[in-house]
Structures are given as structure tokens and as C-alpha cells.
Amino acid sequence: MKKTSTPYHHGNLRKALLEIAVELIREKGADALTIREVARRAGVSHTAPYRHFKDKASLLAAVACEGFEMMVKETKERFSEIAHDTLARLRVCGIAYMEFAIHNPARYRIMFGSGRPHIKNSALRKASEASFGLLLECIKECQKEGTARPGEPMEMALAAWSIVHGFSMLFIDNQIRENSLFAADRKSMMDMVVNNLYTGFRI
């Protein structure tokens, strides 16, 4: 009756822990993410997670890392669905970013979590830079084709990142929705954001 994986060993505890962590945050908020509760749900002792993650911060870093990878993947999928139009791609870059944040608020908050204790995690850094790189490339392509004004691409990417990140944060923290000052729905608010960045305030 012995298989390669026994009932005693959990098989893929690491993966299970990550899934449970996200579940937990989604269900009960960031404060409910407790290493002991994750272990409980996994049916494992509260010290078992320490075999897979150095500490709580490392668990959070892993969740964040997955998040950036998901974001990049989703954005690329959208790219392949549209014609090769540089401006459309730039727009998709922003929209996909905000939609990811809004659809995965718990995870997104961890990705940019307070006090960034886990930023020195190198896998996480690499994943986050890949996401930024996508944006940067889009801007450069637009400039090459003449659909965006000339200018330092890095500066423009920073502005673009700021606006989509700012909107996402404000939205998921209910700083916008509950204000009731904004009548518009999600979709049109996201359009507003990218349109305003493209058009600017100048006359």
C-alpha cells in the first residue's frame, strides 16, 4: 500500500499554503492572514510552514511574486487578442493593470504592502521589474510610431505607473467608490484614467 507519497507527508504543502494564504486574505482581510491559521486550514501543525518559508514575510513575498507573474501573463494574453496597434497596446497595459488590481485586491495590497519588508526578495524584485518593463516597451514603441510625444521613456513610464497604481489603490481601499462623488462605473473610470494621462490637462 506504499505509494511514492505517503499520507504522512503532505505532498505539495508549499503550493497549498500559498493558495490558502490568498483565500484567507480574500475572505477575511489582510489581518486574518496568520501563519497559524494557514497551517490550520492546511491540516498541518502551526510550525510546519516554517519548513517552506523562512518567516511570515517570506510567505507574503511569494504571494506577491505570483501576483506580478499573473499580471504580466494576463497583459500579454490581451496583447495577442488585439491587432498590432501600438497605442492600443499602451492602453491595454494600463487597463489590464488596473483590472488585475481590482479583481485581486487582497493580493495586490500584498504586492505593494505597507513597509515593504520583503522587497529585498530577489525573485519578487525580478517579477516586478518584468511588469514595469512591459510598460516601458509599449511607450517606446508608441514613440517610434509617432503615437506618443517624444520624451524620456523612463519618465513617462513612471508617470503612467503612478497613475494606474494610484487609481488601483484608491479604488480597492474604497477611497473612491464610497465617496459617491463619482457616478461612473469601474470600466468607465478606468477609461477616464488612461484618457486623462494620454490627453493631459493642457489646452
Added chain:
Amino acid sequence: MKKTSTPYHHGNLRKALLEIAVELIREKGADALTIREVARRAGVSHTAPYRHFKDKASLLAAVACEGFEMMVKETKERFSEIAHDTLARLRVCGIAYMEFAIHNPARYRIMFGSGRPHIKNSALRKASEASFGLLLECIKECQKEGTARPGEPMEMALAAWSIVHGFSMLFIDNQIRENSLFAADRKSMMDMVVNNLYTGFRI
């Protein structure tokens, strides 16, 4: 030897607790903000704070509230220092916002803290709306004078808020500085942000 305030009663515990809370976050990060540690530093039992704040979230809400009031005050002070130039005021609105965030990162993070548990606090909401109102008025004035393009002011204010909030968050979470992709200093990065919003990406 009896004065109006005895050594037994603390006098102004509430105020002291708020100050200590900010100190604590600045020194040791958000995780170190513990109601027990605040009480310890105030030289008071760990349950005394509950006389002044319903729970930890209420303490945080009070800290956040003070923050918005400080931000509005600082922005208005800058207004009075410059000529009455609508566009300059709009710019100052953004710069003052980002500078407040960067100079008070701990407090700023609480103001937009994860999971907004205290947003239903009405004093906090009022203070935050006052800050947004300032921005909204600036935009309307610019439109009246023809220094900003026409358009729904609310939408434009949301875009402006998003970009300065996004930049502030990215900066204080070291998502920008440690990237080392950006050679620029604080001051010129903030200029970049407002310039990009004003100019836009269009040709």
C-alpha cells in the same frame, strides 16, 4: 499641594497617545504600533488608551484625520506664498501633496492604510474630502481662466489624485528609489509627475 491637575490623572492623555503613535511608526514601522507599547511609552497601563479610543482602529483613524488636516493646512500656506496664478496653484496642490507623503511616510500609510477599516469614521472622511476639494477647486479655476482644457472637473481631479497618490505610494514603499532605474532626485521626480499629467502623452 493640590493643583487642578493631579499627578494621578494624566492631563492630556489623548493628545499624548496620538503623538506617541506617530513617533512609534516613524521609528519602528507600522507593525510596531501596538496599543500596549503606546501605553507603555505614555507611562500608563495598557488598558488606559481604551478610555480615549474605542479600539486600535479608532486610534489609527485619529492619526489619519490629523494627517489630512496637516496636508490641507500646508497646501494653503503655500498658496499664500505664491502669486495668484491658477496654474501655479494647481501645480502646488500636487507638489505639496507628494511632499507631505514623502516627509510623513508613516502617517501617510496610515491615512490610506490597508483594508481601510476606519473609513466609516466620519471625521476622517470629512478631512479627506476637504483635501480633495482643494484640488477640485484648483482645476475649476484653471478651466475658468483657460489654463486647463475643458472637461468634467471631477474626472480630472480623480486623474490628478491618482497620479500623485500613486507616485507617493511607490516612492515611500521604495518601489522607485531602490529600483535605481531612476537617476533623478526627489524634487525633479515630483516635477516630472506633474508635468506629465499636464502635458499628457499625446503628440
Added chain:
DNA sequence: ACCTGAACACCGTTCAAGT
């Protein structure tokens, strides 16, 4: 009114010990 101390039900982390 304002403050205290004990108590309760939790945490994260460590470490010797088990299979």
C-alpha cells in the same frame, strides 16, 4: 471620570524530539 490588574484567546518564532 479616569485608571489598574488579572484574565482570555490569540499571535510569530524557536527548539528538542519524533517518524
Added chain:
DNA sequence: ACCTGAACACCGTTCAAGT
């Protein structure tokens, strides 16, 4: 290798009791 249980030093919150 992987997991457990007890232990340590903490939390937030409640509540009867003191001045």
C-alpha cells in the same frame, strides 16, 4: 527530510475593582 508539541514573549480586548 519533514513534521510535531511545548514553550516563550508577545498581542487586542474585556471586566471587575480601585481612587
